[in-house]
Amino acid sequence: MSILRKALTTAALATALIATGAHAETKRIALVVKALGIGFFEAANKGAEEAAKELGDVEIIYTGPTDTTAEGQIEVINALIAQGVDAIAISANDPDAVAPALQKAMERGITVISWDSGVAKEGRQMHLNPSSSALIGNTIIKLAADHMPEGGDVAILSATSTSTNQNIWIEEATKVLPNYPGINLVATVYGDDLADKSYREAQGLIQTYPNLKAIIAPTTVGILAASQAVTDAGKIGAINVTGLGLPSEMAGAVESGATISFAIWNPIDLGYAATMLAYNISNGAKAEPGASIPMGRMGAATLDENNEAAMSDPFTYDKSNIEEFKSIF
Amino acid sequence: MTKILKSREILLALAILALIALISTRFPGFVAPANLANVFNDTSPLIILAIGQMVVILTKCIDLSVAATLALCGMVAAMLNGMGVPLPVILLAAVVLGAGLGAVNGWLVWKVDIPPIVVTLGTMTIYRGIIFLMTDGKWINAHQMSAGFKDLPRAFVLGLPVMSWIAIAVIIAAALLLNRTALGRSFYAVGGNPHAAVYTGINVGRTQFVAFVFSGALAGLTGYLWVARYAVAYVDIAGGFELDVVAACVIGGIAIAGGAGTIAGAVLGALFLGVIKNALPVVGISPFWQLAISGSAIILAVAFNARQGRAKGRIILKSAEHRA
Numbered sequence A: 001m002s003i004l005r006k007a008l009t010t011a012a013l014a015t016a017l018i019a020t021g022a023h024a025e026t027k028r029i030a031l032v033v034k035a036l037g038i039g040f041f042e043a044a045n046k047g048a049e050e051a052a053k054e055l056g057d058v059e060i061i062y063t064g065p066t067d068t069t070a071e072g073q074i075e076v077i078n079a080l081i082a083q084g085v086d087a088i089a090i091s092a093n094d095p096d097a098v099a100p101a102l103q104k105a106m107e108r109g110i111t112v113i114s115w116d117s118g119v120a121k122e123g124r125q126m127h128l129n130p131s132s133s134a135l136i137g138n139t140i141i142k143l144a145a146d147h148m149p150e151g152g153d154v155a156i157l158s159a160t161s162t163s164t165n166q167n168i169w170i171e172e173a174t175k176v177l178p179n180y181p182g183i184n185l186v187a188t189v190y191g192d193d194l195a196d197k198s199y200r201e202a203q204g205l206i207q208t209y210p211n212l213k214a215i216i217a218p219t220t221v222g223i224l225a226a227s228q229a230v231t232d233a234g235k236i237g238a239i240n241v242t243g244l245g246l247p248s249e250m251a252g253a254v255e256s257g258a259t260i261s262f263a264i265w266n267p268i269d270l271g272y273a274a275t276m277l278a279y280n281i282s283n284g285a286k287a288e289p290g291a292s293i294p295m296g297r298m299g300a301a302t303l304d305e306n307n308e309a310a311m312s313d314p315f316t317y318d319k320s321n322i323e324e325f326k327s328i329f
Numbered sequence B: 001m002t003k004i005l006k007s008r009e010i011l012l013a014l015a016i017l018a019l020i021a022l023i024s025t026r027f028p029g030f031v032a033p034a035n036l037a038n039v040f041n042d043t044s045p046l047i048i049l050a051i052g053q054m055v056v057i058l059t060k061c062i063d064l065s066v067a068a069t070l071a072l073c074g075m076v077a078a079m080l081n082g083m084g085v086p087l088p089v090i091l092l093a094a095v096v097l098g099a100g101l102g103a104v105n106g107w108l109v110w111k112v113d114i115p116p117i118v119v120t121l122g123t124m125t126i127y128r129g130i131i132f133l134m135t136d137g138k139w140i141n142a143h144q145m146s147a148g149f150k151d152l153p154r155a156f157v158l159g160l161p162v163m164s165w166i167a168i169a170v171i172i173a174a175a176l177l178l179n180r181t182a183l184g185r186s187f188y189a190v191g192g193n194p195h196a197a198v199y200t201g202i203n204v205g206r207t208q209f210v211a212f213v214f215s216g217a218l219a220g221l222t223g224y225l226w227v228a229r230y231a232v233a234y235v236d237i238a239g240g241f242e243l244d245v246v247a248a249c250v251i252g253g254i255a256i257a258g259g260a261g262t263i264a265g266a267v268l269g270a271l272f273l274g275v276i277k278n279a280l281p282v283v284g285i286s287p288f289w290q291l292a293i294s295g296s297a298i299i300l301a302v303a304f305n306a307r308q309g310r311a312k313g314r315i316i317l318k319s320a321e322h323r324a
Helices: A001-024 A039-055 A070-083 A099-107 A133-145 A164-179 A195-208 A222-233 A247-256 A267-282 B002-006 B008-026 B033-058 B066-082 B087-110 B116-135 B146-155 B162-180 B180-190 B192-197 B206-230 B241-250 B263-283 B287-309
Strands: A025-030 A058-063 A087-091 A110-115 A124-127 A152-158 A183-190 A212-217 A240-243 A261-264 A292-294 A299-300 A308-310 A315-318
Touching: A025 A039, A025 A070, A025 A267, A025 B002, A039 A058, A039 B066, A039 B180, A058 A070, A070 A087, A070 A183, A070 A308, A070 B033, A087 A099, A087 A267, A099 A110, A110 A247, A110 A267, A133 A164, A133 A183, A133 A212, A133 A240, A133 A292, A152 A164, A152 A195, A152 A222, A152 B263, A164 A183, A183 A195, A195 A212, A195 B033, A195 B206, A195 B263, A212 A222, A222 A247, A240 A261, A247 A261, A247 A315, A261 A267, A267 A292, A299 A308, B002 B066, B002 B241, B008 B263, B008 B287, B033 B066, B033 B162, B033 B180, B033 B206, B033 B263, B066 B087, B066 B116, B066 B206, B066 B241, B087 B146, B146 B162, B162 B180, B162 B206, B162 B263, B180 B192, B180 B206, B192 B206, B241 B263, B241 B287, B263 B287
Parallel strands: A025 A058, A025 A087, A087 A110, A110 A124, A124 A308, A152 A183, A152 A212, A212 A240
Antiparallel strands: A261 A315, A292 A299
16 A cells, blocks of 8 residues: 555544543544545535534544545544544445455444445445435426426436436336326436437427426436527426436526426435434444434434435425535535 | 439438438428428537548548547537637637547557557547546536537527538538548548559558548537537547447448548438437337337448449459359
8 A cells, every 4th residue: 555545544543542532522423435525525524513513422533535445445444443433434435345344343342334325234234325216206206396386298318228226216206106196207218328319319308299398307417418408499497307416517507497406415414314323323222124213303214124224305406505515516 | 314323322312311201200390491400400510520530431441539539629628618718719729639639540550550440449548538537527517618618509690500500611621622632532542542542652651640630620629519519528428429420431331441432421321320310209219129220220221332332243264254
């Protein structure tokens, strides 16, 4: 390993040893991210700090490697074990590679949970998913339906016809469709996550279905291309493009009005919830299938048979908050 | 009359018309002049790239890096725009950068003597890798581009968007270059018979180099058009598009072995693919069939071309014919 990295690890360790004496009573929770300097994780840290403030006796150690490697995370984990932190909440770069190091941590009595990007079952006590397929499927339909009080035609623009995630979400969305009377799903087309093909498919939808009121694209390339196609066709206001996107990419579409609102997980909530869970488990909450562990303002996480839980519905972004989030991720 | 019917370009044009007629039975709106203009506009990037590719193929080479060149130049154009560089300078920079990237291909083929398919297979990945290094994989999105930057390809002049006019200008310029200049004829000569070309005083390697520069410059220009039109730039834009470009040339009757082909063929080949691409979303065919249909259309067209273009064998030793 690089000398620089070793030096940094040693320095971190030394700092931690000095710090240990000062905070004998506080819980020290390490938020380990895929890499430092990524907006998404900086935002998660913001949420973790919020949770720490709320809890009072918690100190957050925000850390991670400088690049998104499993090796880097293992070094960080080893340093944290040496520091004797109370809990580790990790978004893993590799589900299997970091598991042995985390097992070692658990043997020393450290609470270990994973969030965002999971760790293999034996390497953590629980995993927090930002959302679940059912919640996402429902959200994408709801986003369209909320702006169609009189109902009408909607179409889905997906990634490729073989994309596992998108297909599951669409399946879940079709299941909840009867809950939205008047919403009529007329077509599902595939833009293959290519900007030009997605644009053409969106154009095709606009031409084929003159009464189309909304295009739902549960993929970042698709939602952008569809917004552009709707803008170019002069259909802003007539057709609402919605689905899953990133605030930094969607700011233009929201500004122009082609997209009224869209959704994606909120990293602040995710960091907040992960910290709350780590705190509660460290304080004795049992992480076992069927258990319900409170996570502050986010409600409670119910664990499934794999000790996994979904945090919440994807978070909705619109004109009111896009400015705040577009610089975050 | 039979001579006209034997012309590959006329037959391809008829095939396109038949295709449009067939589509209009399922979706009547397709033949509306506005929609056809839209199809032409949508196909403009493919037309421009196919013309560049055609010149390279004429010289017995192939350029697989066109889409990567497009993506790199498009990203640089978007980044320059973010720095506030005026639009004419951006356009010039995109074309010059494209020509430079083409020159790298051409130089490796000419001076280092590596087969073109290997060179451009390598640079294809290298150019995409450079985009990743420049951007860390980040996207440049609509709100990060200036309005003028995005509006140029869409601006209407005499009823057609500027992007269509650029394609038309490229078609005319390339037709003049290929048919009316010594350089244009030397592209054909180099591909048709490299040995004979050498004897007529044509530098084969240098001509191939120029062909790559030409293709690269057009890819650079298309890079700007692409990024401005779809209002997004990232590593993977136009991923796999090089195959569409080669397919357009092959459908258009450009001989892969070099030396034969026309601008009209390349343009019609691109339009053939463009019509299919634009029709599939509106005719209501299951997406699971669409890929198979696109592929079959290409193979059919090529098989047809191959039958048309097969040179009849010539018997040079009449007396030996029956002895064997």
